[in-house]
Amino acid sequence: MNIRAQVSMVFHLDKCIGCHTCSIACKNIWTDRKGAEYMWWNNVETKPGTGYPTQWEDQETYKGGWEKHNGDLKLKLQGRTQGLGNIFFNPNLPTMDDYYEPWTYQFEELFNAPEGDDQPTARPISLITGKPIDIQAGPNWDDDLGGSPVYAKNDVNLDALSEDERAQMQELEHLVFFYLPRICNHCLNPGCVAACPAGAIYKRGEDGIVLLSQDKCRAWRMCISGCPYKKTYFNWSTGKSEKCILCYPRLESGQPPACFHSCVGRIRYLGVILYDADRIVEVASAVAPALVEAQRTIIEDPFNPDVIASARANGVTDQLIDAAQKSPVYKFVKQWKIALPLHPEYRTVPMLFYVPPMLPVLAKMKDGQYDIGALDREGLHPLISSLDRARLPIKYMASLFSAGNTNLVNMVYHKLIAVRIYMRSKRVNDVPEDEVRQALALGGTTAEEVEAIYHLTAMPTFEERFVVPPLAREQAIEATADPFTRKREGGFGFRKAPVRGS
């Protein structure tokens, strides 16, 4: 046992309203710079949809993540020698066209245009070349299924569905979608770290945040392909890769990351989990349908004395262990098992988990009516039974969140449905008691658990959502060096402007 701490996250998709406030909060703080204009360390995608960069989930093109090769875990991108051989040209690199070319408008033309018969216009200007561009695509071009016959039909996850299921999702009047906010997953087995020839990317031992050293990066570009989530970005101006830093300067001063803090729907949860670092490869090598279960087992019980002892031996502080015991992530992922990792089949063991959305699932209609025909025969409450007639096929959710294991997704939904039915019976009082019991049994849950899920889902306080661990860097330095002599040495940021080298 080799216990380490990891700052981990849960996004509750049922609560996401797709407002992009998180993206803007992030952009304003971190990527509002030359070379980073096109980067969205936090982005919100519409699903079904091709996402950002376009079709990032197509690993046959981008070769992100890991695959099992004769029982061993290998980078899907390339071996070590091949990695160095491809250093002059990375055959699996997305280019700027797969994201979008950033632009601004020539606003001054609105004022300077000579008098004429036409309304003056502000032409779009590329932020790279400074020349007029013909805008073909932009961030969230397919937001809310805009242009879905062109974009959404190329969603990689639709491959798992039959023709009928696909048609069902695209029936014009019953179009169904949900939002998928994405940041760096701060994986336990990150593909970007493994793919970096320069060794510039690393995982912080104390909190598991994956960072990219700007001084060590040499622009070999392998991280961009190696990350299956396409969450490392190439700064075309400085010639360095960059990525989400989980706002570690904010975390170190006791605040949640900006995207978490600003979330309007309050869908985000942040907390520490304790995991067994000796088991990472084993967990990442599990057979595909068992990946989620395997990942749950690597997360250890923060109340178990053995776990605490091993964590202490690794230098995990008592405050961190305390934070792990209060962690909302531990509850969602391990105790309640209703939060699932995104695309576990990439085998990077991501540390960002999603509670799948329920609303569209429970609303499949037939001839303008809710399709509840078989209910009498089944003798079930419509809320319970409608899962199989979901408008968003369970297979689609399984393709996203459980490496194709529909059982797991069903279990999650049964539990979420149980929460709804139980709370409805309590609040509205219109559900017969036996149906409540039935729902609880089907969800494999109890009234106490349901109350707890309800509380953390609907009524959590700021402190319950964000159990920000004490990561005070100053204290860490204090333990080894006199802070007075270290004054002005460390800290965050560049002492020199990060300009492109010659």
Next chain:
Amino acid sequence: MQNATPLNVVLYVVFPYFAVGLAIVVTVMRYFNDRFSFSSLSSQFLENRRLFWGSVPWHYAITLILGAHLAAALFPSLWGDLISSEARLYVMEVTGIALAVVAILGLSLLILRRLRDARVRAVTTWMDWLLLALLLLQVILGFWIALFYRWGSDWYLHIAVPWLYSLITFNPQIQYVTALPWVVQHHFLNAFLIVLLLPFSRLVHLLSFPFTYWWRPYQVIIWNRHQKTDKT
């Protein structure tokens, strides 16, 4: 020393020492003071298609050619044995000429790409243009020498290598080079000019080839504070 005119002394003694000395000092200074600027400054993200046909042939060909120059200079006797048979000499020369052609074509494509693609032009500095011009000049001169001053793989051992050795041992013997055709002299001088530019240009990326990737563990964990040893 024969032909020890002041100009020759400046070109073949002072200049090489100056170029290498400055290159070493500035590279070290740049590495410790401005490591952020060390980057290959890849433009693949902005233009992907044409880069393949330029970058791959150029880099592989120039690496092999440079490797052959270095190998012959470092192991002259081994190199001498290698080319002692006529067949092997022919193979060596033909390979060299072929690689030179590949390098020239690759580099020309890279230059054309940089000229034509607006996005790539936007991230191009005057130093890039200077470097590209010097590199193109250097490979064309090398190609010229290989074609018209035959058996360079042999005479290199008896002309350039002794001169380089005399420089390394601080006993400069310029008579080896001063009487050579101007094409060859230019090739030598241009080489040192490129060395001189190394720390001032993106060429520093060739010093950061990531050999360690072969043996480093895939996952890199860095502790702010080494918890196991620092516990006090």
